[in-house]
Structures are given as C-alpha cells and as structure tokens.
Amino acid sequence: MSQFLREPVSSLPGLGGIKAALLQSELGIVTVGDLLQHYPYRYVDKTLIRPIREVLTHPDTALVQGVLSPFQSHGHGHKKRLVAYLRDETGTLELIWFKGGKVIEGILHPGQAYTAYGKIQRFRGKATLVHPEMELVRTAATPRDLTFDPIYSTTEGLSKKGLDTKGIRKFQRALISRITPGLVPENIPQHLLDTLRLPGRAEAIRHIHFPPSQKALEDARKRLKFEELLFLQLDLLLSKKHRNRELIGYVFEAVGEHFNRFYSEFLPFELTEAQKRVMREIRRDLGLGSQMNRLLQGDVGSGKTVVALMAMLIALDNGYQSCLVAPTEILAQQHYQSVKDLVKGMGIQVGILTGSVTGQARKLTLQYLAEGKLHFLIGTHAVLEDPVVFQQLGLAITDEQHRFGVAQRAALWKKSKPHPPHVLVMTATPIPRTLALTIYGDLDVSIIDELPPGRKPVKTELWYENKRLRLIGFMKEQIAAGRQVYIVYPLIEESASLDLLNLEEGLASLQREFQRPQYQISVVHGRMPSADKEMEMQRFLARETQIMVATTVIEVGVNIPNASVMVIENAERFGLSQLHQLRGRVGRGADQSYCILMTSGRLSEDARVRLQTMCRTNNGFEIADVDLKLRGPGDLEGTRQSGVQGLKIADLREDGAILQSARTVAAKILDADEHLEFPAHQCLKRHLRETRPHDRSWSRIS
Ligand code: ADP
Ligand code: MG
Numbered sequence: 001m002s003q004f005l006r007e008p009v010s011s012l013p014g015l016g017g018i019k020a021a022l023l024q025s026e027l028g029i030v031t032v033g034d035l036l037q038h039y040p041y042r043y044v045d046k047t048l049i050r051p052i053r054e055v056l057t058h059p060d061t062a063l064v065q066g067v068l069s070p071f072q073s074h075g076h077g078h079k080k081r082l083v084a085y086l087r088d089e090t091g092t093l094e095l096i097w098f099k100g101g102k103v104i105e106g107i108l109h110p111g112q113a114y115t116a117y118g119k120i121q122r123f124r125g126k127a128t129l130v131h132p133e134m135e136l137v138r139t140a141a142t143p144r145d146l147t148f149d150p151i152y153s154t155t156e157g158l159s160k161k162g163l164d165t166k167g168i169r170k171f172q173r174a175l176i177s178r179i180t181p182g183l184v185p186e187n188i189p190q191h192l193l194d195t196l197r198l199p200g201r202a203e204a205i206r207h208i209h210f211p212p213s214q215k216a217l218e219d220a221r222k223r224l225k226f227e228e229l230l231f232l233q234l235d236l237l238l239s240k241k242h243r244n245r246e247l248i249g250y251v252f253e254a255v256g257e258h259f260n261r262f263y264s265e266f267l268p269f270e271l272t273e274a275q276k277r278v279m280r281e282i283r284r285d286l287g288l289g290s291q292m293n294r295l296l297q298g299d300v301g302s303g304k305t306v307v308a309l310m311a312m313l314i315a316l317d318n319g320y321q322s323c324l325v326a327p328t329e330i331l332a333q334q335h336y337q338s339v340k341d342l343v344k345g346m347g348i349q350v351g352i353l354t355g356s357v358t359g360q361a362r363k364l365t366l367q368y369l370a371e372g373k374l375h376f377l378i379g380t381h382a383v384l385e386d387p388v389v390f391q392q393l394g395l396a397i398t399d400e401q402h403r404f405g406v407a408q409r410a411a412l413w414k415k416s417k418p419h420p421p422h423v424l425v426m427t428a429t430p431i432p433r434t435l436a437l438t439i440y441g442d443l444d445v446s447i448i449d450e451l452p453p454g455r456k457p458v459k460t461e462l463w464y465e466n467k468r469l470r471l472i473g474f475m476k477e478q479i480a481a482g483r484q485v486y487i488v489y490p491l492i493e494e495s496a497s498l499d500l501l502n503l504e505e506g507l508a509s510l511q512r513e514f515q516r517p518q519y520q521i522s523v524v525h526g527r528m529p530s531a532d533k534e535m536e537m538q539r540f541l542a543r544e545t546q547i548m549v550a551t552t553v554i555e556v557g558v559n560i561p562n563a564s565v566m567v568i569e570n571a572e573r574f575g576l577s578q579l580h581q582l583r584g585r586v587g588r589g590a591d592q593s594y595c596i597l598m599t600s601g602r603l604s605e606d607a608r609v610r611l612q613t614m615c616r617t618n619n620g621f622e623i624a625d626v627d628l629k630l631r632g633p634g635d636l637e638g639t640r641q642s643g644v645q646g647l648k649i650a651d652l653r654e655d656g657a658i659l660q661s662a663r664t665v666a667a668k669i670l671d672a673d674e675h676l677e678f679p680a681h682q683c684l685k686r687h688l689r690e691t692r693p694h695d696r697s698w699s700r701i702s
Contacts, residue, residue: 004183005033015171019161026155036175037648038168039208039224040150043217044117044133053090055120056127063117064093064129065137070110073101084108086116086129094128113137135166148211172209179206187687188227189680192665198223208649225650225658232647233659233666234684235692236438241674249291249419250394255283256317258346259310266342267306274450275303281446282311282424286395292422295440297430298448299620300584301455304426307448308397309339311424316348316375320394323377325384325412327400329354329530330537334559335399336378353379353388356530384411396421400428428584429577430620431628434660435652449621457618458587460595462571462611471596472513475565479519479546483564483591488582490573491526491551506569507549520545561589571597571614572607576627579614587618606630629653 008031010020023029029038048063055062066088074081082101086093095116097104108114118132135149152168159167184202186193193200199207199216204223211217271279278296285292298304312322324339326332336352343350351365351374368374372391377383393416398408413420425443436445463471475485487510489503503525510521522536522545540548541560548563566586568574574582579597586593597611613626632653652659669681676685 004178005031005036007032009035012171012175019158019163022158022161023163026158027153032175035171036205036209038152038172039649041153042151043148043211044115044151045148045214046115049115051090052086052088052093055093056091061117061119062129063115064088065113065115066093068108068110068112068114071101071105084110086114094123094126095132095134096123096128096130098130108134109136133165148217150209176206176209185683185686187683188230189683191680193223196226196661198226201227221649222658225655226662228647228650229655229659229662230666231684231688231691232438233663234670234688237666237670238688240444241670243293244288244290247291247420249289249422250318250320251289252286252314252318252320252394252422254317255314258316258348259313261346262310262313262343266346268342269452271306272303272448272450272452274298274448275307278307278446278448279310281444282307283314285444286311286314286422291420292424293443294424295436295443295445296424296426296448297436297445298426298428299430299451300428300581301588302428302448302451304399304428304448305335305338306342308399308424308426309342311395311397312339312376313343315395315422318394320392321369321372321375321377321390322395322397323379323383323390323393323412323415324397324399325408326378326380326398329356329380330524330533331399332378332380333534333537338559339376339378348376349374350376350378353377353382354530355380355382356534357382381408384408384415388415390415392416393421395424397424397426399426428581428620429624431624432621432656434663435628435656437663438652438659454590455587456590456592458566458583458593458595460583460597460615460618462597462599462615465598465600468598471567471598474594474596475514475547475567478565478594482562484540484543484546484548484560484562485565485567486548486550486563486582486585487567487569488550490570502569503549503551510547510549514547519547521547521549524548524550526551559588560585564589564591564593566593566595567598568595569598570600571611572599572601572603574610576610576613576623576630579610580620580623583614583618 008020009015009023009029010017012032015023023035027038029035044063046063049065050062052064052066055064064086066086069085069087072083074083080098080101082097082104084095086095093116114134114136116129116132116134118129120127121130122128123130133151150165150169150172152165152172154164154168158164161167163171179202181200181202184205186201188198188201192198198204199219201223204220204227207216207220208224211220278298282292282294285294296304296307308324312324315322324335326335332352332354336350340350349368351369353362353365357365357379365374365377366387366389369377370389370391377388377390382388396412396415398412412423415421425440430447430449431439433445433447437443478485487506489506503523507521507523514521520539522540524533524536528536536545536548539545540563543562563586566583568579568582571579583595586595595614597614599607599611603611609626609630613623617623650658669676669684672678673681676682676688
C-alpha cells in the first residue's frame, strides 16, 4: 500500500508529541489513514450565508457573516456572560457566551469579519446566537472556502491543544493537498466504479472533507459507504466460505422413519409454504457434511417450533440427540409440553432440564441423557452447564436468542465430540435479510415470512387513563364470550421492588373489579418460585383463570390460543420489540384479538413513535425496521463480532440499499473468483490483506 496511509500522524508537520498521543487516546487515530477516515459529521454550507435582518425575524439555525464588535461583560456570578455583536449591512445580531469568555476574548478579534453559525435563541426577548461557531473570514478566500466547511467531532482535551474542528480541518486540508491516486491506491475495480457511477477513491476522500458542491459530497459519501460495506461483505463471505470448508459437521443423510411418520401421521396441520422452504434449507444444510449454523427468523406465531421439532426428528433418524434451549423456565416448560404432545405415540423420549428440576429427577435425566436413552432434551441455560453430558449430541437449537449470549452459544459447541453440533438459532426479531446476514455475520439465514392461514391481525389501540372504565367493561365482555385476558406490567431492572408494587397495586384494583368466584386471576412475576409460576400458567392454560397478570416473564413464546386480549400497562416503558413480542401472545386462535396499550403520562418522541408503530402495523419486519432506526444496530445481539461496530461512514439504519448492492457485488466477485486471482481483483485483495491482516480466513488466501 500505500505507505502514506500507514504513516503515523506524528510524522505530519505540527502533529508531533502530545497532539499525536491525544489523537490516539481520544479518537483512536494513529495513522494518516485513520485521520483521513475521521470524516466530518456535518458541513457548514457557506453558500447559505443569510442577511442578519432576515435571521432576526426568522429565527432558525443560522449562518451569518459580519464584523465583530468589541466585547462586553454582563452580569455577575453564575449569570456572568460575554456579549458581542455581529453587524452586516442589514442588521446587528447579538452573540453570547456563558462559559469560556476568557478564551473567546483571546481568540476572536473585534473589528474583523467573521462567520457565525448556530441556533438562534430568544434571550431576554432578543434573537441571540448562544455559543456560536465562529470563523475568521479570510480576505484572500478561495472559492472553496466559500462553500462547504467540514465540521469534525473532537474532544475538550484535543481542543485545548488546538485540535478543535478548525485545527483538525487545517491538518486535513494539508493532507488532502498531498493526495494523489498514487498515494491512495484505488481499491475497487474500475469497471465496478463505472457501472455504479462512483467516483475514485482519492477523489472521494478529497470531496468528503472539502466538497466543492452538494452533488460531489453525495457522490463521495456514496462511494465511501459502498467501499466500506463491500469490504465488510467480502470479509463476511470469505470467512463463511472458510468456515464451510473447515468446520466439518455430522452428515445427516437419512430423512428416515421418525421424520416421515411424523409428517404423514402426526403433524396436525399443513405446513405453510414458508415453513416448507425453511425445512428444505435445513435439510440441505444437515446433509452437507459441514456444520450448520443457521438463523431462523420468523415473526411471532409464524410456527418456528414445529420446524425445530422436525429438524430434531432428522437428527434422531440419523442416530443423534438434540437439545432445545429456551431463555425462560416457562418457555422451556411450554416447549417441553408441546413437543411431547406432538410426538406422543411415536416412542420418542423427551426430557426437560431447568433450574427447578432437582434431586432424583435431575439425576435420572442426566443419566438417561448420557446413556442415550433420552432423544430430545428441552430446557433453559441449565442444559449448558458442565455436568450435562450427551451420549451423542447432533443438533442444538436455541429459541429467542436475543436473550442468548455468545458465550452460551460457545458452551453448546463443546457438548459434542468430535464435531460441534449443528446449530439452529431461532428468533422472532425479524430484520431484512441483508442486514441479518451482516449483523449475524457467521450465520446463514432462513426466514418464515408467512403466518399460518386463518389468523386475524390483532387490533391494537392506544388508550389513555381516562378509558380505564371502558377497559374494564371490555375485559368483562371478552371474558363473558369465553376469552382470556393478559395484563402486563413493565419490569424496571433498577427497581424490582417498584415493579412489584406496580403489579400489586394493579392487581388489587383488578381484584375489586373482578371478584371471585365469578372471576379468577392468575399472577406470574419474576420473583416467584418457578413451581408457582408454572402452576399459575397451567391454571390459565386450563382456563381455570380468566385473567393473567404478569410482568414480562410471559414475553417470549408462550402460547395460549384462547387468550384474545393483551393489555399492556405503562406501554411507553416497553421497547418496540418487546411490545411486539407481547402482542404476539394473542391472535393465536381463530378469534379476533386485541392489544390495548395503556399509557398515562406525556410521551417522549421515541415512545410516541413506538406506540404509533404498534397501532399501525402487525408486521414484524416493519416493526424491526423502526426499532432499528430508533435504537441502532448496536443493540442487536451478535453485532459485536460482526464488524458492524467499526463502520466509519455507512449507517445500517439508512444504507440498506447500498448494503444490498455491496452484498450482491461481493457475492458475484467471489462466485467468479473465490481466491481473487483475476487481475481486476488485485486491488480488492491488496486492500483486504492490508486492512485485515490478522483475519484467519485471509491469511489462507495467498
Ligand atoms: P413461534 O414462531 O412464535 O414460535 P409457534 O411455533 O409457537 O410460533 O406457533 C404458533 C402456533 O401456530 C402454534 O399453536 C402452532 O401449533 C401453530 N402452527 C404452527 N404452524 C402452523 C401451520 N402451518 N398451520 C397452522 N397452525 C400452525
Ligand atoms: Mg416460539
């Protein structure tokens, strides 16, 4: 490479010693390349300088230019402030600094022309710029100085050493002036740049820092985002190819007696097309001879459990055990029940292992497991513990993996010798496929994008406290019609006792409205012994109770088709995917179901978007998209490994189209030329080698 990009910043004139050290410690900038990748986060468009008079009457974010007046000090103590005025031909604007007055007086010179940028605020009835960004207007301004000025993020420490946005800009300008295509070699094949109409690398870097026009800026951004995502995708696809070559897995050749018998005699419904497609994908994986690592995404209620079961039957037909791990005791119990019911009469031994399985029961379960007498083991994290030994584990399935850490996944791997088990990870947090492939980099992705027939979309409404009476009436109507109702209270991590209070207060008032013996209420919360939880769930399932009062322990997976109303108290306190999960508990039967989001307080902007989204759509993909926009991809499980965190310019929330195109291009390149041997691909290979020198999959491709 370019030696140039790898030079330490300390080699640049004026950036030695302390400044270089600070750049490293505060911003992680070590090399010239790092500095060039410290892209501006915003630009001041100097073509948009406005007359001061206009700014005074239309307060907004303003960029003005004028001559600075002498400074005045006003007020005392904490009210002390520094005031000056900026004057152009049309008017005068007040500038105020509440802090750092001394420094400001030292660096700004009255009588000189400045541009000032900031948000106009009303201060004592007057339009004022508070803490404006000021910049001296150079008389010998080049045209570039009059267009876009880059604004860089920086820190207080760096600013003190002169590396505020202007300081950084100065160094960037000096660097940019030296850039030639020779110093910054192109890393994307020219024919791709041509077809995608993207600028070259050197030009893009120049323009991202000092764009001569809006169009040039957009092109530069697009190019750099594409570049970043292309290499991320190449990297992901290569490590996947590498893994497929390296990670030998058990071969499940036979789709045998158990599977076929279940399919023709026991399966209580016709599989949806999506379920069939996913089954084919899984069957194919299991027969390939390399280890399966597949993510199964499917909206709540899309029928993932039966797919899991059928995969387990294939394992059984090939002489292997399977386990299914759920995040909560309740869910594990429920899976256990439904799996046992589904295979009843087939002679399959199903065991359960959770924290509450103790004593002799536990001992026997472990013993049978080790002897191979148990075919399926269903449980919680307890399954991952050391004393749990399988005779021959061939398939491990985790449900609702957003509660599953990476370490736990690793623990699963160790349960099988000589090869790791095939892994199927199920989640009800659907996100677009390309994004899933990127975020869960090492997984293949299957999607169930269809609900079983006959489901009616859940009707969702946002109700304020003034509808409390109506809510009670509505619940009574539904119960009279034979339905059941969930009422969920939020769980505040910091204050479990407050939660309980919440729930208990709610419960008390419910008990006044819904009295025994006509009405029975179940209660489930996180601090109950799990045997009690289980009993309460069973009572609700058996319709002995009509109302289930709970904290979010019922969030995932629980399946009670007769329940048709989900009331969520303090709905604004729940995250979007949680709300969607909760709503997924109803709408599972043939009846019309309802989700009522109760809220009392004033809603924050985010909360309003969340609740409105819930009312607008039942589509998990749409909801996941909004969630992603609100929270960013960093919150999704698995992102830490994926390289997504290191993105400098691409934003997965917004750049879906570019991501898709990068994925397609990367796949095409590697399909044609897996080892990147074509002359046109040498630039890609060089860049990958240089930027990912430690990557295992890379070191092999010589
Ligand atoms: P989830 O994907 O949320 O885990 P489940 O596996 O719990 O969904 O399935 C939800 C309900 O739908 C269950 O009662 C299940 O028996 C039922 N179900 C699954 N697949 C089908 C199908 N193809 N046709 C009809 N009902 C189905
Ligand atoms: Mg489920």
